[in-house]
Amino acid sequence: MSLPSQVLHIDLTKRKYWIEDRGELFQLYLGGTGVAIRLLExxxxxxxxxxxxxxxxxxxxxxxxxxxxxxxxxxxMFKSPLTGNLGESHAGGRSATAIRSAGYGAIVIKGASETPIYLAIHEDKVYFRDARALWGVSSAITVGRVIRELEPSPGLRTIMRIGRAGENLVRYSAVMLETYRHFGRLGLGAVFGSKKLKAIVISGSKIVRVKNRKLFREVYREIYEQSIKTPLMKKYYELGTPINISPLNKIRGLPIKNLKETSSPLAEKISGELMAEKYLGRRVACSHCPVACIHLAALREPYPDEKYFYKTTMISYDYEPMYALGCMLGVFEPEGLLKLLDAVEVLGLDAISTGVAMAWATEALERGIIRKEDVEVELKWGDYEAYIEAIHKLANASNEFYKVLGMGVEKASEVYGGKEFALAFGGNEMPGYHTGPLAHIGFLTGARHSHLDSAGYSLDQEHLKEGKLPDPEKGAEELFKEESWRQILTSLVICFFARKIYKEDLTVKALRVVGIETNVEELRKLGVGILKAKNRFKIREGFDPSKLRVPKRIFETPSPHGKIEERYIKRAVSKFFELALGQGDQ
Amino acid sequence: MKRLAVIDSERCVGCQLCMFVCNSRFGDAGLTKSAIKVRSAGGIERGFVVVVCRACPDAPCASVCPTNALVKRKGGGVILNPSKCIGCMNCVEACPFRAIFWDVEDNKPVICVHCGYCVDYCPHEVLAMEVWPR
Structure with a gap:
């Protein structure tokens, strides 16, 4: 088969599975996001x-x-326990190669097990394995190590698993795969936890047919050369995403201490340059990506009880986790920040939501909205040890306060107050950009409330160079166009970091390799259709654009474009949903 | 002659492009017919292991082939005659590097022919062609 078509269905309640051919879905909607939203409906x-x-x-x-x-x-894709509507998260590792090589275009898991289990999917066979002994293990990394020894096909498999946070239903817990990649946002970890599903291993070695072999080699070479021999991908492979810290700090667009500030000389201590110089220990890649953007720091720590006795931990660091757990918490001590990143990894939390939640809690404590007895830890900007203690309490849902905080800052601020500085958009905690209004409009309108939906932060920075913002309606159109095209990338499923390589024309050419004849116009239309389907699902599940809450804090703290105007945001949001919910291009 | 050599596996980032392009020599995508394999050295934090035929001058895999489907190649390594192969997998067991892979589609071994195609797609100089025997 040159196109994916098989859908594996797994019922955890009955411990049954079956395979359906849904070739028609893949023909109409390509795969990835396009197919997943139809399956979710x-x-x-x-x-x-x-x-x-x-x-x-x-x-x-x-x-x-x-x-x-x-x-x-x-x-x-899933219904998000954090926002109550569309849950969509993307991850690499070896997952895509493994699922395709196992022979599937999609896997649908429903039901719930009574006792903890993990799934082993090896091509046409699905095994429901007992995971009672793995439940409650303190580190999600250990869980991966155990399963690695139990299951076949090293190098050709993905091992997805949750940590304690997922078991305890923290609404923004993550699913970790291949140790350093994640389905991070919107709480897939909690959905796993609710099903008593500790892990999934998937492997296979089925052939993937192509239609046009000559073109296959040609396009392969073209993409390879662009990714390695041109500067297009340089920022991702040299310093990695932390390269963003310094420039954002310089333009005063870096959210610090719950967005009370946007710049600090201290931020330079965790710049991409310094992290690479002092700590970079290894760079690794997802399967089929020559870029290797995953940067692992080697943290060497002495044991206090024994002389000349050390441990070295490899800890993945990326811009967003460093923003959330570093800048937002005032943690600019690189080793302290690495320890925090490691704790979040081990517990299986989404780094962005966790950092923003801790930042809200710190400010709420400062203002006396919550009490020391609630938090049990004296949270102070920069005190990473206190934060490490607190996130363990969060992952373990250790008291009423942490249970509420584990539902997100939207919920926590409803219960305790402090909404004006609760930095969530559409119920999802804010990513690391206060670059101007378009970033925030993107967080509000993006189907996943993610910075990667429409990259408003990037538009803000482009317009900053031009020296002025577009009209709000024009800004909304730009965001809508970008988010629509990105539906095509995530339907194929291409990493967003490669968006400058997979431009429209090359994407059309790449599709001819597998026998899909299309054109740019058709793809654009399909992208709009997929985005609209996602928004329809959200509305169906109770999302109301007119009730979107905009945290006051973003109007108080100036952005590189100056003070953000509420009116500008309102006009753009209204225009965006006019486009996203209008008729046509179903 | 020349052979494909793993120059420095510490430079390997685990992108597996070598595996994909090796498979693509036969025209299709995926990894079924790949004669080289990259896996983690017990977890990605520990780096990667690159497994490929080392072109043994006296290849044990050829010695255990009951049908002479594997013939020793001059200078090292082996050549497969698929029409003679009965799919017994003796060769797989005989290789201490486990560098003979199995094509489940054709039920035949996949053996590196030391063509060097993968070298062109290794972005980090893990692989190289070298004169052999040294």
Whole structure:
């Protein structure tokens, strides 16, 4: 088969599985996001409890996975326990290659097990393995190590697993795969936890057919050369995403201490340059990506009780986790920050939401909105040891306060107050950009409330160079156009970091390799259709654009474009949803 | 002659492009027919192991082939005659590097022919062609 078509269905309640051919879905919607949203519409009952057995977990890959470089990602879709509507998260590792090589275009998991289990999917066979002994293990890294020894096919498999946070249903817990990659945002970890699903291993070695062999080699070479021999990908492989810290700090667009500040000389202590110089120990890649953007720091620590006795931990560092757990918490001590990043990894939390939640709690404590007895830890900007203690309490849902905080800052501020500085957009905690209004409009309007939905932060910075902002309506159109095209990338499923390589024309050419004849116009239209389907699902599940809350803090703290005007945001948001919810291009 | 050599596996980032392009020599995508394999050395934090035929001058895999489907090549390594192969997998067991992989589609071993195609797609100089025997 040159196109994916098989959908594996797994029922955890009955411990049954079956395979369906859904070739028509893949023909119409390519794969990834395009197919996953249709499966979610079919499989998720209206008003489903995100933590109930009826909530499906959907993984989908696309026609270029396993075929061309940089098509290295898998899309996960589910109803989000954090926002109560669309849950969509993307991850790489070896997941996309493994799912495609196992013979599937998508996997749908429903039901719930009574006792902890993990799934082993080896091509056409699914095994429901007892995971009672793995439940409650303190580190998600250990869980991966254990399963690695139990299951076959090293190098050709993905091992997804949750940590304590997922078991304890923290609404922004993550699913970790291949140790340093994640389905991080919107709480897939909690959905796993609610199903008593500790882990999934997937492997296979089925052939992936191509239609046009000559073109296959040609396009392969073209993409490879662009990714290695041109400067397009340089920022991702040299210093990695932390390269952003210094420039954002310089333009005063870096959110610090719950966005009370946007710049600090201390931020230079955790710049991409300094981190690489002092700590970079290894660079690694997702399967089928020559770029290797994953940067691992080697943290060498002496044991206090024994002389000349050390441990060295490899800790992944990226811009967003460093923003959330570093800048937002005032933690600019690189080793302290690395320890915090490691704790979040081990516990299986989403780094962004966790950092923003801790930042809200710190300010709430400062202002006396919450009490020391609630938090149990004296949270202070920069005190990473206190934060490490607090996130353990958070992951373990150790008291009423942490249970509420584990539902996100939207919920926590409803219960305790402090909404004006609770930095969530559409219920999802804020990513690391206070670059101007377009970043925030992107967080508000993006189907996943993620900075990567429409990259408003990037538009802000482009317009900063021009010296002025577009009209709000024009800004909304730019964001909508970008988010629509990105639906095509995530349907294929290509890493967003390769968006400057997979431009429209090359994407059309790449699709011809697998026998899909299309054109730019058609793809754009399809992108709009997929984005609209996602927004329709959100509305179906109760999302109301007119009720979107904008945290006051973003109007108080000036951005590089100066003070952000509420009116500008309102006009742009309204225009965006006019486009996203309008008729046509179904 | 020349052979494909792993020059420095510490430089390997685990992108597996060598595996994908090796497989693509036969025209299709995926990893079924790949004669080289990259896996982690017990977790990605520990780096990677690159497994490929070392072109043994006296290849044990050829010695255990009951049908002479594997023939020793001059200078090292082996050549497969697929029409003679009965798929017994003796060769897989005989290689201490486990560098003979299995094509489940054709039920035949996949053996590196030391063509060097993968070298062109290794972005970090892990692989190189070298004169052999040294």
């Amino acid at each position: 079919e499989e998720c009952p209206r008003g489903a409890d995100p933590l109930g057995p009826e909530n499906p977990i959907i993984f989908a890959v696309g026609p270029l996975n396993g075929v061309l470089p940089l098509a290295s990602k898998t899309v996960a």
